[in-house]
Amino acid sequence: MDEDDALLREDIVATALRMIAVGLNRGTSGNVSARIAGGFLVTPSGLACEATRPEDIVAVAQDGTARGARLPSSEWRFHRDIYAARPEVTAIVHAHSPFATTLACLGRSIPAFHYMIAVGGGNDIRCAPYATFGTQELSDYAVTALEARKACLLANHGMIALGASLAQALALAVEVEALAEQYWRALQIGEPNLLPDAEMAVVLEKFRTYGQH
Numbered sequence: 001m002d003e004d005d006a007l008l009r010e011d012i013v014a015t016a017l018r019m020i021a022v023g024l025n026r027g028t029s030g031n032v033s034a035r036i037a038g039g040f041l042v043t044p045s046g047l048a049c050e051a052t053r054p055e056d057i058v059a060v061a062q063d064g065t066a067r068g069a070r071l072p073s074s075e076w077r078f079h080r081d082i083y084a085a086r087p088e089v090t091a092i093v094h095a096h097s098p099f100a101t102t103l104a105c106l107g108r109s110i111p112a113f114h115y116m117i118a119v120g121g122g123n124d125i126r127c128a129p130y131a132t133f134g135t136q137e138l139s140d141y142a143v144t145a146l147e148a149r150k151a152c153l154l155a156n157h158g159m160i161a162l163g164a165s166l167a168q169a170l171a172l173a174v175e176v177e178a179l180a181e182q183y184w185r186a187l188q189i190g191e192p193n194l195l196p197d198a199e200m201a202v203v204l205e206k207f208r209t210y211g212q213h
């Protein structure tokens with residue numbers, strides 16, 4: 001383990017703890033990873049974040065071989081496949097956060113009910129179809145739902161957020177959860193007005209020009 005990896009391991013543990021602190025995850029649900037040369041580092045399977053130490057973080061090679069004292073998160077496949085499909089992504093967080101998961105349990109994508117949906121990279125945040133956790137099928141669905149997007153929901157499961165850093169991926173997950181809550185609230189009293197594609201194109205262009213909020 002080189003020094004860079006050691007720092008990254010600490011950053012992964014800190015990110016996982018932050019996910020608990022901001023209410024994105026509870027107990028052992030959810031996981032965090034960061035790209036390294038030839039693969040990625042990911043949180044271990046079935047270990048509570050509070051009990052996870054930097055040395056518990058597992059190195060997984062792009063061929064799926066794991067190195068470490070612990071087993072990698074059961075969702076290591078979608079982490080591997082997202083890194084393979086998306087060269088710009090260097091960090092991934094996965095959460096079973098309450099509002100995103102509520103919508104995911106209804107199989108609902110989040111449409112352009114609010115302009116901030118553009119943080120996900122497009123005019124909606126798609127919900128990937130259901131498949132059993134940890135399977136290649138789930139990974140394939142996730143990669144497809146993430147096409148031209150930085151976040152997606154997973155039906156009857158949770159959400160995934162991508163970033164060019166752990167801080168970015170975490171910030172996006174927080175934003176997606178906020179959008180999911182706002183959409184959920186709006187649905188309680190009616191059918192939200194959706195922004196037209198032409199307006200979302202303007203917003204997406206502004207996001208590209210001025211950077212993230």
Ligand SMILES: [Zn+2]
Nearest residue numbers: 030094157158
């Ligand atoms: Zn999960």
